[in-house]
Amino acid sequence: xxxxxxxxxxxxxxxxxxxxxxxxxxxxxxxxxxxxxxxxxxxxxxxxxxxxxxxxxxxxxxxxxxxxxxxxxxxxxxxxxxxxxxxxxxxxxxxxxxxxxxxxxxxxxxxxxxxxxxxxxxxxxxxxxxxxxxxxxxxxxxxxxxxxxxxxxxxxxxxxxxxxxxxxxxxxxxxxxxxxxxxxxxxxxxxxxxxxxxxxxxxxxxxxxxxxxxxxxxxxxxxxxxxxxxxxxxxxxxxxxxxxxxxxxxxxxxxxxxxxxxxxxxxxxxxxxxxxxxxxxxxxxxxxxxxxxxxxxxxxxxxxxxxxxxxxxxxxxxxxxxxxxxxxxx
Amino acid sequence: xxxxxxxxxxxxxxxxxxxxxxxxxxxxxxxxxxxxxxxxxxxxxxxxxxxxxxxxxxxxxxxxxxxxxxxxxxxxxxxxxxxxxxxxxxxxxxxxxxxxxxxxxxxxxxxxxxxxxxxxxxxxxxxxxxxxxxxxxxxxxxxxxxxxxxxxxxxxxxxxxxxxxxxxxxxxxxxxxxxxxxxxxxxxxxxxxxxxxxxxxxxxxxxxxxxxxxxxxxxxxxxxxxxxxxxxxxxxxxxxxxxxxxxxxxxxxxxxxxxxxxxxxxxxxxxxxxxxxxxxxxxxxxxxxxxxxxxxxxxxxxxxxxxxxxxxxxxxxxxxxxxxxxxxxx
Numbered sequence: 001x002x003x004x005x006x007x008x009x010x011x012x013x014x015x016x017x018x019x020x021x022x023x024x025x026x027x028x029x030x031x032x033x034x035x036x037x038x039x040x041x042x043x044x045x046x047x048x049x050x051x052x053x054x055x056x057x058x059x060x061x062x063x064x065x066x067x068x069x070x071x072x073x074x075x076x077x078x079x080x081x082x083x084x085x086x087x088x089x090x091x092x093x094x095x096x097x098x099x100x101x102x103x104x105x106x107x108x109x110x111x112x113x114x115x116x117x118x119x120x121x122x123x124x125x126x127x128x129x130x131x132x133x134x135x136x137x138x139x140x141x142x143x144x145x146x147x148x149x150x151x152x153x154x155x156x157x158x159x160x161x162x163x164x165x166x167x168x169x170x171x172x173x174x175x176x177x178x179x180x181x182x183x184x185x186x187x188x189x190x191x192x193x194x195x196x197x198x199x200x201x202x203x204x205x206x207x208x209x210x211x212x213x214x215x216x217x218x219x220x221x222x223x224x225x226x227x228x229x230x231x232x233x234x235x236x237x238x239x240x241x242x243x244x245x246x247x248x249x250x251x252x253x254x255x256x257x258x259x260x261x262x263x264x265x266x267x268x269x270x271x272x273x274x275x276x277x278x279x280x281x282x283x284x285x286x287x288x289x290x291x292x293x294x295x296x297x298x299x300x301x302x303x304x305x306x307x308x309x310x311x312x313x314x315x316x317x318x319x320x321x322x323x324x325x326x327x328x329x330x
Numbered sequence: 331x332x333x334x335x336x337x338x339x340x341x342x343x344x345x346x347x348x349x350x351x352x353x354x355x356x357x358x359x360x361x362x363x364x365x366x367x368x369x370x371x372x373x374x375x376x377x378x379x380x381x382x383x384x385x386x387x388x389x390x391x392x393x394x395x396x397x398x399x400x401x402x403x404x405x406x407x408x409x410x411x412x413x414x415x416x417x418x419x420x421x422x423x424x425x426x427x428x429x430x431x432x433x434x435x436x437x438x439x440x441x442x443x444x445x446x447x448x449x450x451x452x453x454x455x456x457x458x459x460x461x462x463x464x465x466x467x468x469x470x471x472x473x474x475x476x477x478x479x480x481x482x483x484x485x486x487x488x489x490x491x492x493x494x495x496x497x498x499x500x501x502x503x504x505x506x507x508x509x510x511x512x513x514x515x516x517x518x519x520x521x522x523x524x525x526x527x528x529x530x531x532x533x534x535x536x537x538x539x540x541x542x543x544x545x546x547x548x549x550x551x552x553x554x555x556x557x558x559x560x561x562x563x564x565x566x567x568x569x570x571x572x573x574x575x576x577x578x579x580x581x582x583x584x585x586x587x588x589x590x591x592x593x594x595x596x597x598x599x600x601x602x603x604x605x606x607x608x609x610x611x612x613x614x615x616x617x618x619x620x621x622x623x624x625x626x627x628x629x630x631x632x633x634x635x636x637x638x639x640x641x642x643x644x645x646x647x648x649x650x651x652x653x654x655x656x657x658x659x660x
Contacts, residue, residue: 002524002542004600004636006563006607014564015599018606022590022622025652060598194332212332233336234344260352265595267632268390269345270334276348277336292352296626302597302634306334322355 001203003302008200012057012079019064023328027067034077034084035092036064040326043069049167049176050074050096053105053160054089055112056081058197059220062157062298065329071164072327073102080199080301081221083111089119093128101129101173103180105160107152108136109221131177135159137189137309139248140217140225151219154261154298155187155309158321161330165320183317188245191307192237193218193225193263197300216240220263220300234270238277241308246287249312255290257321258282259309264299266306271295274306290318297329331533333632338530342387342409349394353658357397364407364414365422366394370656373399379497379506380404380426383435383490384419385442386411388527389550392487392628395659401494402657403432410529410631411551413441419449423458431459431503433510435490437482438466439551461507465489467519467639469578470547470555481549484591484628485517485639488651491660495650513647518575521637522567523548523555523593527630546570550593550630564600568607571638576617579642585620587651588612589639594629596636601625604636620648627659 005011012034020029020036028039035054037043053063054076063075073096078084093102102123106116116132123130137155144151163180171179193215196205199222206222209215214237217225232240246252260275262268275294282289290313298307313321335341342364350359350366358369365384367373383393384406393405403426408414423432432453436446446462453460467485474481493510501509523545526535529552536552539545544567547555562570576582590605592598605624612619620643628637643651 002544002561002634004524004564004567004596004604006565006603011599011603014606015602018602018604018609018624021609022588022602022605022624058597058599060602065598194334214332231332234334235336237334258352264597265632265634266334267388267594267629268395268626269341269388269631272345272348272352272390273336273341274334274348275352276344279348279351294348294352296598299597301599302595304332304595304632 001198003200005200011200012077015057016077026326026328027064030091030095033088033091035074035088036067037074037092037095038067040069047098047100048170049100049173050098050102051105051164051167052092052096052102054084055107056083058301059298061329066157066160066327068325068327070168070323070325071330072160083115086115086118086122089116090122093119093123093130097128103163103173103176104132105163105180106132106134107156108134108149109146110148111146129173131173133177133180133184135184137184137187138219139188139245140190144219144223146221151223153189153191153220154259154307155189157297158187158257158259158309158311159183162317162320165323187309187311188248189307189309190241190244191218191305192216193303193305195304196222197303199301218305220298234274235277238274238281242278242281245308245310252287255288255313255315255318257291257311257313257318258289259297260294261298261307261309262296263303263305263307264296265302265304268295271306278308291321331528333530335530341530342407345387346407356656356658357394360421360425363418363421365404365418366397367404367422367425368397370399377428377430378500379430379503380428380432381435381494381497382422382426382432384414385437386413388631389628391659396487396490396657398655398657400498400653400655401660402490413445416445416448416452419446420452423449423453423460427458433493433503433506434462435493435510436462436464437486438464438479439476440478441476459503461503463507463510463514465514467514467517468549469518469575470520474549474553476551481553483519483521483550484589484637485519487627488517488587488589488639488641489513492647492650495653516643517639517641518578519637519639520571520574521548521635522546523633523635525634526552527633529631548635550628564604565607568604568611572608572611575638575640582617585618585643585645585648587621587641587643587648588619589627590624591628591637591639592626593633593635594626595632595634598625601636608638621651
């Protein structure tokens with residue numbers, strides 16, 4: 001394993017410290033935690049529902065890279081592929097509550113759900129109005145190593161973007177939670193790996209694939225998928241993922257949003273070629289795409305691979321996806 | 331070699347097509363070329379000097395990812411690691427000339443310099459006011475495989491940002507070229523590879539490094555560097571690069587700008603850890619950092635590695651680096 005790190009146990013604190021130092025006009029760290037909070041000039045006088053997300057590290061720019069005006073109010077980082085602790089989540093909640101309450105956006109992993117729930121109880125005991133929504137956009141497999149139900153993956157960033165935009169527009173906590181749930185229900189993702197991620201403390205890839213093999217349906221923590229196959233041209237990969245995802249949408253009228261997401265070690269060049277194939281096939285199928293985005297958004301350390309997220313999107317959501325934000329990663 | 335592509339010969343046109351389709355509110359393609367031009371609403375009525383850059387593909391988001399209000403007017407993509415042709419560059423020049431002239435930003439590779447020069451002559455024959463500047467920020471080696479003099483690498487994006495901001499503010503062509511040259515002279519970069527890039531048509535990495543080896547001073551086309559060493563902790567890597575670069579600045583007072591750049595397959599996690607070490611060491615040395623940025627800006631396909639760029643920056647330049655832009659990649 002060759003990685004640009006110091007000691008394995010210092011990875012997360014050093015990463016957060018680097019991120020905050022390099023972007024101090026946008027974000028600051030809550031002392032003694034790995035929670036990152038907005039630090040822009042608008043934040044202090046802001047009157048909006050706070051939006052907090054977080055999860056294990058190794059998925060950068062998710063989540064700290066989405067902290068900023070129009071997206072998240074705060075993000076909490078756990079150790080690599082490990083949930084953040086309830087007390088750290090609770091500190092983030094307190095830091096962003098302006099009296100209008102806080103919405104938690106949680107990816108569906110047992111550890112995350114449990115720890116965010118505990119933080120929520122701590123906040124409730126403190127009379128903070130608080131709700132949570134759980135993202136489970138990965139339709140590849142029903143249950144998984146760390147999950148009951150479907151996993152939360154790249155679609156999370158679209159949920160954070162729409163919820164963040166609505167919060168900035170002044171939506172109240174109940175409506176925001178309902179909107180977030182509706183967005184989650186309309187968002188479906190499938191990913192492919194060409195090469196598994198190497199967790200630093202482990203030192204070797206999470207699973208092995210042959211020189212000409214890929215795996216469909218992998219998760220963002222090296223969870224296995226639904227099928228190992230010979231690698232295909234990008235067009236065929238796009239076709240397989242589109243077929244699988246669009247099967248989840250009985251009504252294919254109206255607008256859709258598309259996210260092509262790199263898993264960490266896949267260059268933008270390949271992501272754009274894949275995007276070309278995806279957008280061509282959707283156009284040929286008369287699927288209307290109102291928003292599309294390509295890039296490394298929800299990664300899995302140095303995994304080589306890609307995921308496709310498709311959302312059936314109200315026109316309002318398309319508008320909210322396009323709203324400018326001031327974040328590191330969007 | 332496992333890559334998400336179709337036919338090798340279609341890589342660049344398909345990549346450009348995907349990039350443009352996914353970002354049609356920002357950019358459009360000039361028919362029959364791989365040149366990408368601004369497509370935002372402000373561009374048509376704009377009165378500013380046009381800024382055109384380009385070069386071989388494989389360095390995404392450079393250059394097409396920096397086309398947009400406040401940065402490049404157009405970018406021209408060659409084949410992988412190959413200069414764009416003069417006629418394509420010429421089409422881009424014509425598309426962005428509003429009568430105030432066009433500045434070309436060229437990376438210092440023999441093929442690029444020659445082809446941009448030919449395009450410049452074509453434009454001059456057409457009575458378009460035109461100047462060019464050549465970026466040679468890589469201080470690792472004096473001459474290289476494809477270069478007379480120093481190579482142009484990640485510092486290019488900072489040059490494009492400052493020149494683009496100044497052009498938007500209405501600076502004339504002569505002053506813009508002089509500013510660009512001054513910025514280039516103040517910008518120094520050194521890169522490290524942990525693993526070389528695989529050019530798709532070649533099918534294997536450009537050079538081999540041992541399981542515990544890194545190479546200092548590599549270029550963005552698999553050009554060899556100045557030394558192969560055992561891998562060190564991030565702190566030591568940061569120290570080596572800072573020492574080498576800061577030796578180029580006899581006057582270390584005033585402000586500096588810092589760019590930590592991922593080479594394509596190195597996760598943001600490692601880039602932030604490295605950034606933390608760089609910013610800590612500069613702070614300990616009382617070097618004032620007025621601007622810093624971390625991410626994949628000027629990549630080399632799937633190379634694993636990182637580069638550090640440091641610029642001695644006027645206060646005006648820091649301001650221009652911080653100006654918001656509407657691009658895919660900044």
